[in-house]
Amino acid sequence: MSISDFRKKKLLYVFNVFFDVNQSGEIDLKDFEIAIEKICSLRGWPADHPKNKETHDVMLKIWEGLRQKADKDNDGQVSVEEWCNMWDAYAKDPSGALDWQQRYMNFMFDLEDASNDGAIDATEFAIVCSSYGLDKKECEDAFGKMSKGEKEVTREQFAALWREYFSAEDPNAPGNYIFGKTSF
DSSP states (O other): OOOOHHHHHHHHHHIIIIIOTTOSSSBOHHHHHHHHHHHHHHHTOOTTSHHHHHHHHHHHHHHHHHHHHHOTTOSSOBOHHHHHHHHHHHHHOGGGOOHHHHHHHHHHHHHHOTTOSSEEEHHHHHHHHHTTTOOHHHHHHHHHHHTTTOSEEEHHHHHHHHHHHHHOOOTTOGGGGTTSOSOO
16 A cells, blocks of 8 residues: 555655755755754753753654664665655554654654643644744644644643654544644
């Protein structure tokens, strides 16, 4: 079974917006280095701040896990095809999520939960997603759809939405909005 056009659009969206930050057409270590700088700048964490170091450590572990799983030709880069194949395998068995996928999901939740209260609200969500170049109003609309109108999304809810994003074929599934976009 090949990946549907709908799921492929979602996968390419995350690939292009959140991972291939230098727009080279492939994901590599440089993308992660740029993302780390962007995240630390967004949060105002200077180089000597503990959260800066934690972000570096987590993001580099995510990169290593992604590279080990998806980089099938061992060229130090993850191509679109390698990316899609990896997430297609995840969609077939989300319960078998890889360590780096869990780590990335938790990292995104923690990044969006700026107040550190255990839940993401629309403002926190929109600030992070719009920092990747998305329209803030679209991010707020996406949060409303993702949260099904609730004011907050907990980590447990986010985990279910995450699984849904990477595996759902239903264009109206709430999980489709976890990366701030309202349509594909």
